[in-house]
Amino acid sequence: MNSNELKNALQSLKYPGVERTIGELKLLGEIKVVNNTATIELLTVSDESYLNVKKIIEDNFSTDFDALNITKRNTAKKDMNYGNSATPNNRAPYAKNIIAVTSGKGGVGKSTVSVNIAIALAQKGYKVGILDADVYGPNIPRLTNTDLQRIAWDDNNKIIPAQNYGIKIMSVALTTPTMDTPLVWRSSVAVNALIQFLEDVAWGELDFMVIDMPPGTGDVQLTIAQELPISAAVLVTTPQIVATDDVSRAIMMFKDIHVKMAGVVENMSYFVAPDTQIRYDIFGIGGGERIAKKYEIPFLGAIPLDIQIREASDKGEPPVTLGNDTQKKYFQDIVENIFKNSNFNL
Numbered sequence: 001m002n003s004n005e006l007k008n009a010l011q012s013l014k015y016p017g018v019e020r021t022i023g024e025l026k027l028l029g030e031i032k033v034v035n036n037t038a039t040i041e042l043l044t045v046s047d048e049s050y051l052n053v054k055k056i057i058e059d060n061f062s063t064d065f066d067a068l069n070i071t072k073r074n075t076a077k078k079d080m081n082y083g084n085s086a087t088p089n090n091r092a093p094y095a096k097n098i099i100a101v102t103s104g105k106g107g108v109g110k111s112t113v114s115v116n117i118a119i120a121l122a123q124k125g126y127k128v129g130i131l132d133a134d135v136y137g138p139n140i141p142r143l144t145n146t147d148l149q150r151i152a153w154d155d156n157n158k159i160i161p162a163q164n165y166g167i168k169i170m171s172v173a174l175t176t177p178t179m180d181t182p183l184v185w186r187s188s189v190a191v192n193a194l195i196q197f198l199e200d201v202a203w204g205e206l207d208f209m210v211i212d213m214p215p216g217t218g219d220v221q222l223t224i225a226q227e228l229p230i231s232a233a234v235l236v237t238t239p240q241i242v243a244t245d246d247v248s249r250a251i252m253m254f255k256d257i258h259v260k261m262a263g264v265v266e267n268m269s270y271f272v273a274p275d276t277q278i279r280y281d282i283f284g285i286g287g288g289e290r291i292a293k294k295y296e297i298p299f300l301g302a303i304p305l306d307i308q309i310r311e312a313s314d315k316g317e318p319p320v321t322l323g324n325d326t327q328k329k330y331f332q333d334i335v336e337n338i339f340k341n342s343n344f345n346l
Ligand SMILES: Nc1ncnc2c1ncn2[C@@H]1O[C@H](COP(=O)(O)OP(=O)(O)OP(=O)(O)O)[C@@H](O)[C@H]1O
Pocket: 103, 105, 106, 107, 108, 109, 110, 111, 112, 113, 134, 137, 139, 214, 215, 267, 268, 269, 303, 304, 305, 306, 307, 309, 310, 311, 313, 314
């Protein structure tokens, strides 16, 4: 098989789980066959989709060549000049305030915190929308028990957001055929989808738009900072990763691009054994407060590791509304502290 034959064969290979080929998804970079060794460069955005595509190529072609080198294109490191985000556009003039919930790392509880603070704001009587900006791993619909709702267009050609627990909800997961359709977009497409969710959704007038950001400091985060005047950024971390570079990088980036940091939430902070009530500081004590001090941003509160929080969240029953009083209070107190440290327009 020569380079061209391999290229054609790869183009028509189906991406696992979706009715699209790798060619249609434009995931192929440079392809070379030399001395029966194939070198294939993939343009996948996430590591997950890189590994998925790599595997199906190996499954299909490893017997055709002596060796198969499948690489992922290295994207240039972003320089730290974020353009004009000091004076961002406003793609959401209907929202009086925008709260962005972020973190350096994945899996620390951004989505959980986003949903529960959005509902806590609605409990205070405000009109609230939540935008799931995690376009590669959208899970706000599951957390709000709206995953079976599918969005539709209204008479003015605007998208009608899902609604539950007193908040409006928009997520790419409401637009895909099934909840688990993998999303393998290039970042430019992801960014366009977000802009559409800001401009083409019938949000109505909102007092707050809460944005659940994807992990890290990539294109989506930059776009949000450039296209929206963020009133308050809430950084979620866990005790064991507070000292890592990712968290520092996230804080530095937000400071660099002049986003107002409302403060740090320490999630999965400690564990109280349900049977003995003994408290275990599994990951050490005071990490969130230390990072708040180090970067001179407020500490907004700690949420313990609580089995019920996970179970309830998985069922789409947010603890701030359906949990016990202690669980409600974690999130309501954080909202009070965000108010103390922000200057909202209400
Ligand atoms: N305080 C907590 N106690 C117990 N489980 C929690 C707690 N906070 C979050 N979880 C669970 O941890 C998992 C990750 O939380 P979540 O999805 O909110 O994180 P995330 O930062 O949004 O992740 P990602 O980066 O993948 O978007 C979920 O299963 C969630 O239910």
